[in-house]
Amino acid sequence: MITTNPVGSWSWETKEGKPGQDLALRCGRRILQVWAAMHDIGIVSSDATADVTMRAEDDHSVLSTHRRVHASLVDGAGGSELFAVLRSTDLEPVGVVEVGLTTPGTCVRNGKAHRVEKLFVISVEEWASGAGTVTLDTYSDVWMSHDLRGHRQPGIQKENASRLKAALTAITRTLGVEVVASDFTSYGIPTKDGFEDLPDEDPDILDSWYMAEVPRRTEWLQSCLPPNSPRFAAETDSPVSFVEVARGSRTVGYLWVAEDGVAAGFEPRTPAGDEALDAGQDWLLRLSEAKQRGLTPAQAVRELTSWPGSARSGTVVPGTQQEASSLEDLQDLSGRE
Secondary structure: OEOOOOOEEEEEEEEOOOOOOOHHHHHHHHHHHHHHHHHHOOOEOOEEEEEEEEEEOOOOOEEEEEEEEEEEOOOOOOOOHHHHHHHOOOOOOEEEEEEEEEEEEEEEEOOEEEEEEEEEEEEEEEEOOOEEEEEEEEOEOOOOOEOOOOOEOHHHHHHHHHHHHHHHHHHHHHHOOOOEEOOOOOOOOEEOOEEOOOOOOOOOOOOHHHHHHHHHHHHHHHHOOOOOOOOOEOOOOOOEEEEEEEEOOEEEEEEEEEOOOOEEEEEEOHHHOHHHHHHHHHHHHHHHHHHHOOOOHHHHHHHHOOOOOEOOOEEEOOOOOEEEOOHHHHHHHHOOO
């Protein structure tokens, strides 16, 4: 399953021997180093998006931010949009440069590769002093002994855990410094070469998908609505009817309505990455506007199936209406690759 918050993280502390070098380009080249090391073992793709932040040297306040800048390993430091942004910055007041690279990649299940749009985020911080930090976050549970529903997955772990270990080893070799695993998260316990196996407990006890992930992403999406905006109930014990929402050929989520007549919402398909959360904001806003106009949840969803949408929201895919016995079943589907 794919989460919106990291399942686990690892970091490496670096030190630049020549801190006088161009700070922004130093950060970009470090990103390329790590990215290339992971790409060489086939775990990530050669295209990604980056967030770039420049901070002041004196108080570390944000001087500039660029979101979702295109980056390509093929272009390297030559013609990519990322390096154009890094080169265009006035570095005189800058003391810290941060680049967070969202990298698509593949998870393997039963010998079949599944693309995930936000499998890893590689983050690099470079300081004018020469100090630096590289952090790797992963958003998938395929490396773990149990999935996020608490069920053992020995076959899936066998297919994927060695790939994560190879990536961590490759980064450590490339940087020449030791890796430090993060503390345990709501989902698992990172180690220097992957994840610690979880105990065989009742799956309900280990079900971090419903105890952590779903509440977090629901709360975040609801927080994007204007304050005090009208909202349909976001939870239900009733069966739900849902339709797929797609941007181009990629499903980004599911618009749903409950049989109870009071609940409706949007479940982002997390393997689609940040696009799914973008779309979710737009669909929840439309549902809020429908409630404001006095529509019932069923009327609102019926109306929205004909909404042409936008490049950001996507549109309902005709002929995709399905039934789920519960909202939990739909939320489970929304996290699968």
